[in-house]
Amino acid sequence: MKVRHRILTSKEIFLCTLVLSVSTLGVPAFAEDKPAVPAAAPGQDETMKAWMAMATPGEAHKKLDALAGSWTSETKMWMDPANPPETTTGTAEGKWVLGGRFLEQRAEGTYMGQPFSGLGYVGYDKYKKKYVGTWMDTTTTMIVNSTGTADASGRVFKSWSTIDDPFLKKAVKLRSVTKVVDADHLTNEMWGPGPDGKVYKMFEIHYTRKK
Numbered sequence: 001m002k003v004r005h006r007i008l009t010s011k012e013i014f015l016c017t018l019v020l021s022v023s024t025l026g027v028p029a030f031a032e033d034k035p036a037v038p039a040a041a042p043g044q045d046e047t048m049k050a051w052m053a054m055a056t057p058g059e060a061h062k063k064l065d066a067l068a069g070s071w072t073s074e075t076k077m078w079m080d081p082a083n084p085p086e087t088t089t090g091t092a093e094g095k096w097v098l099g100g101r102f103l104e105q106r107a108e109g110t111y112m113g114q115p116f117s118g119l120g121y122v123g124y125d126k127y128k129k130k131y132v133g134t135w136m137d138t139t140t141t142m143i144v145n146s147t148g149t150a151d152a153s154g155r156v157f158k159s160w161s162t163i164d165d166p167f168l169k170k171a172v173k174l175r176s177v178t179k180v181v182d183a184d185h186l187t188n189e190m191w192g193p194g195p196d197g198k199v200y201k202m203f204e205i206h207y208t209r210k211k
Helices: 009-023 044-055 057-065
Strands: 070-077 086-097 100-109 114-125 131-135 143-151 154-163 171-183 187-194 199-210
Touching: 009 100, 057 070, 057 114, 057 171, 070 100, 086 114, 131 154
Parallel strands: none
Antiparallel strands: 070 086, 070 199, 086 100, 100 114, 114 131, 131 143, 143 154, 154 171, 171 187, 187 199
């Protein structure tokens, strides 16, 4: 479910990087032909402790639990702010994967009279202290990456992304706001540049939890 309306197998790469960094002794000093004294490397226990802290889901992840579940959706989309929106209906699904580290989001519906499918992942990067996400769908061949924040209540998520606009022929920024209305209702709105380059609301989606 893209509340469009993500996030590890990369862990192995990270661990390999750590092993290399721990084994590095530094470079010699040439000024006085004396060997450089290597900086103290962190011990293996400290290294693993730091990585495990980053790998363990926390409170920020729990806030995303409001987006999990099965939903029906109603979408209003404005291709041009001067024209009425296209209204469509669909379904969405959000489920936790990778031990509660990322929420997988799938959406099904229609777009301009054609079947639509979307897939994304959202999670919380504990190192960057930001929500991160990816989104892919049948309207394009690009992968959209986003970063965002949540308010203190954990009920309003804001995210920002950059896409390549084939009409404007340049990269443009998008802003998305997802609100947890209550336990059974969500909304998502997105703003971006129109044909004249001015920012406008491109779509809004209302989600209702399936019973």
